[in-house]
Amino acid sequence: MLNTPPALEFKSSTFFAPILILYTHDMVAIEQTLQEKINLAPEFFRDSPLIIDLRELNKLNQDLDFVQITQLLRRIGFFPVGIRGGNEQQNKQARTLSIPIDTVREQGNSITIGEAQKQEAAPEVTAAAKESISPIAAPPQAPVAATLVTQPIRSGQRIYASGDLIILSQVSAGAEIMAEGNIHVYNTLRGRALAGVHGNTAARIFCFDLQAELISIAGDYKTSEDLNKQTYKNPVQIYLQNHALIIKEIA
Amino acid sequence: MARIIVVTSGKGGVGKTTTSAAIAMGLAKAGHKTAVIDFDVGLRNLDLILGCERRVVYDFINVINGEASLNQALIRDKNCNLLYILPASQTRDKDALTEEGVGRVLDELSKDFEYIVCDSPAGIEKGANLALYFADDAFVVTNPEVSSVRDSDRMLGILSSKSRRAERNEDPIKEYLLLTRYDADRVKSGEMLSLEDVQEILSLELLGIIPESKSVLSASNAGIPVILDEKSEAGQAYADVVARYLGEKRPHRFIDGKHGFLRRLFGGRK
Numbered sequence: 001m002l003n004t005p006p007a008l009e010f011k012s013s014t015f016f017a018p019i020l021i022l023y024t025h026d027m028v029a030i031e032q033t034l035q036e037k038i039n040l041a042p043e044f045f046r047d048s049p050l051i052i053d054l055r056e057l058n059k060l061n062q063d064l065d066f067v068q069i070t071q072l073l074r075r076i077g078f079f080p081v082g083i084r085g086g087n088e089q090q091n092k093q094a095r096t097l098s099i100p101i102d103t104v105r106e107q108g109n110s111i112t113i114g115e116a117q118k119q120e121a122a123p124e125v126t127a128a129a130k131e132s133i134s135p136i137a138a139p140p141q142a143p144v145a146a147t148l149v150t151q152p153i154r155s156g157q158r159i160y161a162s163g164d165l166i167i168l169s170q171v172s173a174g175a176e177i178m179a180e181g182n183i184h185v186y187n188t189l190r191g192r193a194l195a196g197v198h199g200n201t202a203a204r205i206f207c208f209d210l211q212a213e214l215i216s217i218a219g220d221y222k223t224s225e226d227l228n229k230q231t232y233k234n235p236v237q238i239y240l241q242n243h244a245l246i247i248k249e250i251a
Numbered sequence: 252m253a254r255i256i257v258v259t260s261g262k263g264g265v266g267k268t269t270t271s272a273a274i275a276m277g278l279a280k281a282g283h284k285t286a287v288i289d290f291d292v293g294l295r296n297l298d299l300i301l302g303c304e305r306r307v308v309y310d311f312i313n314v315i316n317g318e319a320s321l322n323q324a325l326i327r328d329k330n331c332n333l334l335y336i337l338p339a340s341q342t343r344d345k346d347a348l349t350e351e352g353v354g355r356v357l358d359e360l361s362k363d364f365e366y367i368v369c370d371s372p373a374g375i376e377k378g379a380n381l382a383l384y385f386a387d388d389a390f391v392v393t394n395p396e397v398s399s400v401r402d403s404d405r406m407l408g409i410l411s412s413k414s415r416r417a418e419r420n421e422d423p424i425k426e427y428l429l430l431t432r433y434d435a436d437r438v439k440s441g442e443m444l445s446l447e448d449v450q451e452i453l454s455l456e457l458l459g460i461i462p463e464s465k466s467v468l469s470a471s472n473a474g475i476p477v478i479l480d481e482k483s484e485a486g487q488a489y490a491d492v493v494a495r496y497l498g499e500k501r502p503h504r505f506i507d508g509k510h511g512f513l514r515r516l517f518g519g520r521k
Contacts, residue, residue, distance in 0.1 A: 152454065153408075154404040154405060154411070155401055155405040156409070157408040157412070170452075172404045172408075172452065174401060175408075
């Protein structure tokens, strides 16, 4: 044992922050929309750290003064802590303001495995961050990487993917898997599977061995009681047709 | 450094304390200095199973609160001098356990012991979470019955996400299955889940099957861990479990029941 504790220590950790994706450089419109969102959930946004994503904006060749947007955000109670997808000028401005620059790749979607309580916050914030922009312009849908899970998903665990979800192990009864896109389970599916949770009616569920407690696509669902005996324990695909869930065996 | 083993299940009454007492005794008998801790604060039982209830002076909570030293609270087993018991407090509840306190006690024990067995309480609340938080290995005790299997599955999810190893991104806790109260005859008649049924859901490394046996109850009442009853099937099964855990290869027994052959010959079934 050391007699004197060390002065400091480095540890690796993940820090969670919502991303603000801007689709316009109109400061008035931005402030107005943000204010509306804050009024809906003042506690949720109070003193929230924020990463500013300018990729969409720069795709549209709309120039935006990074100093101005930072001031605006600080004034209404946010803490901008990063910039993503800025152009050379904007990155330079960020550097002068001591705001870190994220130059990383196309945004892969984080895999979230763990206890239900831990997970609940994550989708909520992403959703909030996205929604806060939608009134201004119809957002072009950015391609999202698929989430791959290799370890078994146990009862009580919850997984959320903003794109497709691919699972190689079993999903236990009492587990819940959700994806905004398609769900593939290359093993036994015993828990609940919800695809297209943001309303994508074209999403599908594929699985090797269907024993699910509940399956749902874009809100239309069936419980295991309603599952056909013929498809039970078989490899199937599940999709929506005229608001009816079709479960079809994959030969 | 000691290896920390948690004996857990989620569900109550499946045999966690019996298992904790048996494997701790088995490890000590094999020459490893072992401590076994009762995490079931408020429902102290381990001391009864190990027959040391009349020698409890200080307990786990006293040590956490600094009211007693570890040496004052540890009780040396009368059958094996390499086995020590740290009893739970009967007058307190699980809130008396703190992550910092448990960590400190385990750290101190680690200096002196080779194995530390943590007997988890049932449930998925504080006591159970702290029992598994520091673990290196987990013995998941399961009965061949649907609710027990589902609770074990839930526990496995917690083991992989809420332990210190998970939080620090270290190698995950090594998980082993212990199928207890297994009755081969009832499995054959379809009243009980078979090993395959359980493994289909849990898919874990099987450390052993403990057959349902009258000797478990009588051993508990006598305060002698069943592993010391070498004539009983349960005692032998626990001895196998300890040997397998320590790296020995032993074939699994008690899957088909001992009268399997004769029963088949005469076609009899009770």
